[in-house]
Amino acid sequence: MKLQDTVDLMLGTDFKDRFKAEYYQLDNRITGLQNMLDKYKAGTLEFTPNCTYEMLYEQLVYMELYRVILEERAKIENIEL
Secondary structure, rough: OOOHHHHHHHHHHOOHHHHHHHHHHHHHHHHHHHHHHHHHHHHOOOOOOOOOHHHHHHHHHHHHHHHHHHHHHHHHHHOOO
């Protein structure tokens, strides 16, 4: 799912829809950051980040932990992701 596909969910009044949008957006960003890190490590990144690889990788770790928490919350709140 692309970020633009989550707009209606994010703007909805149902907290479950907003929760799903948050999860899908995070998942999308994790994928993008992982792809960037793969290219960074391979030396094929189209630009030179100001941040170190290690800092970006740490960000990825925390984002993945955040996703795990959202998945656990989804189970408790009966939200199908």
